[in-house]
Amino acid sequence: xxxxxxxxxxxxxxxxxxxVNLAYEASRAxxxxxxxxxxxxxxxxxCFRVKPLVKGGVERLIGDKTALATNVYATDHAGLHIVPxxxxxxxxxxxxxxxxxxxxxxxxxxxxxxxxYDVAFLDCPPGVTxxxxxxxxxxxxxxxxxIPTTLSKRTLDQLSEFLADHPDPPVILAFxxxxxRRKKLQRQLVTELTEQTRGLLPTAIPNASAVELMGVExxxxxxxxxxxxSALAFRQLWADVAARLWN
Amino acid sequence: MSGAAVTFTSRERDPADAISALAxxxxxxxxxxxxxxxxxxxxxxxxxxAGLRLELNEGAGLDLILSGLDxxxxxxxVDSVPRSAADLAPGPFxxxxxxxxxxxxxxxxxxxxxxxxxxxxxxRAAKTVATASVHDxxxxxxxxxxxxxxxxxxxxxxxxxxxxPARQARDVLGEQLGLERVDGDVLTIAAAGAGVxxxxxSSSPTVPLDPAMPAIDGFRAVLANxxxxxxxxxxxxxxxxxxxxxxxxxxxVRRTRTIVTQxxxxxxxxxxxxxxxxxxxxxxxxxxxRDLDVxxxxxxxxxxxxxxxxxxxxxxxxxxxxxxxxEAHAALVxxxxxxxxxxxxxxxxxxxxxxxxxxxxxxxxxxxxxxVVAKRIARVHATLVEDGRRIGPDTAAAEIHDLRxxxxxxxxxxxxxxxxxxxxxxxxxxxxxxxxxxNLGEHQDAEVHIATLRAIAGELHxxxxxxxxxxxxxxxSERLDQRRLAARxxxxxxxxxxxxxxxxxxxxxxxxxxxx
Numbered sequence: 001x002x003x004x005x006x007x008x009x010x011x012x013x014x015x016x017x018x019x020v021n022l023a024y025e026a027s028r029a030x031x032x033x034x035x036x037x038x039x040x041x042x043x044x045x046x047c048f049r050v051k052p053l054v055k056g057g058v059e060r061l062i063g064d065k066t067a068l069a070t071n072v073y074a075t076d077h078a079g080l081h082i083v084p085x086x087x088x089x090x091x092x093x094x095x096x097x098x099x100x101x102x103x104x105x106x107x108x109x110x111x112x113x114x115x116x117y118d119v120a121f122l123d124c125p126p127g128v129t130x131x132x133x134x135x136x137x138x139x140x141x142x143x144x145x146x147i148p149t150t151l152s153k154r155t156l157d158q159l160s161e162f163l164a165d166h167p168d169p170p171v172i173l174a175f176x177x178x179x180x181r182r183k184k185l186q187r188q189l190v191t192e193l194t195e196q197t198r199g200l201l202p203t204a205i206p207n208a209s210a211v212e213l214m215g216v217e218x219x220x221x222x223x224x225x226x227x228x229x230s231a232l233a234f235r236q237l238w239a240d241v242a243a244r245l246w247n
Numbered sequence: 248m249s250g251a252a253v254t255f256t257s258r259e260r261d262p263a264d265a266i267s268a269l270a271x272x273x274x275x276x277x278x279x280x281x282x283x284x285x286x287x288x289x290x291x292x293x294x295x296x297a298g299l300r301l302e303l304n305e306g307a308g309l310d311l312i313l314s315g316l317d318x319x320x321x322x323x324x325v326d327s328v329p330r331s332a333a334d335l336a337p338g339p340f341x342x343x344x345x346x347x348x349x350x351x352x353x354x355x356x357x358x359x360x361x362x363x364x365x366x367x368x369x370x371r372a373a374k375t376v377a378t379a380s381v382h383d384x385x386x387x388x389x390x391x392x393x394x395x396x397x398x399x400x401x402x403x404x405x406x407x408x409x410x411x412p413a414r415q416a417r418d419v420l421g422e423q424l425g426l427e428r429v430d431g432d433v434l435t436i437a438a439a440g441a442g443v444x445x446x447x448x449s450s451s452p453t454v455p456l457d458p459a460m461p462a463i464d465g466f467r468a469v470l471a472n473x474x475x476x477x478x479x480x481x482x483x484x485x486x487x488x489x490x491x492x493x494x495x496x497x498x499x500v501r502r503t504r505t506i507v508t509q510x511x512x513x514x515x516x517x518x519x520x521x522x523x524x525x526x527x528x529x530x531x532x533x534x535x536x537r538d539l540d541v542x543x544x545x546x547x548x549x550x551x552x553x554x555x556x557x558x559x560x561x562x563x564x565x566x567x568x569x570x571x572x573x574e575a576h577a578a579l580v581x582x583x584x585x586x587x588x589x590x591x592x593x594x595x596x597x598x599x600x601x602x603x604x605x606x607x608x609x610x611x612x613x614x615x616x617x618x619v620v621a622k623r624i625a626r627v628h629a630t631l632v633e634d635g636r637r638i639g640p641d642t643a644a645a646e647i648h649d650l651r652x653x654x655x656x657x658x659x660x661x662x663x664x665x666x667x668x669x670x671x672x673x674x675x676x677x678x679x680x681x682x683x684x685x686n687l688g689e690h691q692d693a694e695v696h697i698a699t700l701r702a703i704a705g706e707l708h709x710x711x712x713x714x715x716x717x718x719x720x721x722x723x724s725e726r727l728d729q730r731r732l733a734a735r736x737x738x739x740x741x742x743x744x745x746x747x748x749x750x751x752x753x754x755x756x757x758x759x760x761x762x763x
Contacts, residue, residue: 031339079322
């Protein structure tokens, strides 16, 4: 099983949108996928219409090695399962801190399900916390949505520098997110990001109304707008990721 | 993980009764449509043996579904039916299939059609919490007169995390409606009804034997089983469905030769003389094709470490290998389609089927099989050890190849008569023998592949190949030579691990049990 985390130090850059749509595209391409919603807002859980409930709360989820398996729910899409989030996850750092080897904890919990899935997606809240350290230790790759703003490159560089000191750091797979190609400045910033960021995935995700509808439709974009540029972009983005990690 | 589907049928009730009962629980039925499901597996049932099931679902499109007990089902849409794992797009689905199938082709094991009505139960958030599929007019395709398949079947799927609604549906269908619960799902029920063995064909040389039986009967049983393997793999070899058909046919032919040679005092002398020679001739024709198959299968692992540029420069070499393989295969096919081959197999089958026809029984024909086999194994083992101890730093490659033949003879005897030998001691000496064989195989493959590469280099040079190609051939040749030298350096350790007192003790224990 490969573990991919949608992560960014910044909030509001499209992490959950990426997690939901790439998890769907991965399952559509034949992978057995587990999406673990680690964000107490539970937006990914909501998008798959699953009840926001962690049995026993985050304390049991983190403390009991068997609890992750009992919190798995099938989504309405073949091969795609989810561990939902609830508001108790706001105390994730606290309970990680109480656990044995907190940095390794998320990896240890996922190990129990490693034979059942090909890919685990971790949808992470923003920020640099103990939870994100544990995610870095578990993840083979970080999927980093990068919006076309002048500060985004700096944030990405900060993440690269931070991970450089880690033993066995995850691969950073950054890509441009929420791009509005009608705006000249954004087009210019995308060009600059592409030129300045080594290994940037070639597919950019557009900022489109189809994506905004996810909260209404409660489904991945490709389910309700299969021919939309956003759906096609997420499909291509998954192909980019798969080519990097499986070829 | 959720369990497999729970399945019901009934002679008294109709599909409409099941759909109506499900509707009472809140299930909403979708329009019915015809679905054809095809079970795919390799000729030797590798997916089945690995606890997996690959299904092609033909409905609105072509979907491949890879599932199994306690396995999260994976689904992928395809444009056409894949012939092997290599036909699928890169990704986890292909990786999982390739890990089990390797180079084996996929076959349609069973095709089942039905009129399917899918019913779904959703919660207040419109999330699916249970599904059921009613299959009416279930028919096995491409097979006449299948009588054992129920006319209709309803499957209730439990969805991970939502056990309760599925349990309620099962209770209503089973207890209230009185449907009969049946094991399996549509495909396994249809397979059982049609008498389809999902295990596939086994090329295993092992047959049940009794050490006290007359040696001639034991040898004949082993040879009959090998003849079945040759016949089963014959057409697949001609059609070149996948390289394993030729491999299994070749091994069965070589095992036949070994058993015939080792049975020279058991089998009728005329049989030993004729069959030995003719199977040797057939076996030698399979050699060049197999060598080139192995070369092409290993091509990527040989060339990838040299880098993309070298791989591109070596493409003319790969093309020559493929062409030579095609030519060697054509020669083999011509031989297999010849009257001589047909006569060989017909005469062989006739002798195997007619135990009373042995006019001149051989001297050991009526001896106890166990005693004869024990003696043969001990003799071949002694030869292997004797020859192995003579191998030194300057031994010619041909002598090492002869040692490989000794090892193969011993292995074939052990495999073909495995049912006579106690498992634990047999494993104790087969393990180091196998390790030795692997080493000898690596050495031989490298030897043959270096010689082939040199011949191709000469051919391409005369045709004016580019300097890039000639340089890349040099790189590849060096790499193959490194493999050869590594295998040669490893030989002493592998042989020493085989030539031990503990191996001999284990063998003695196994053979003593045979002679009791």
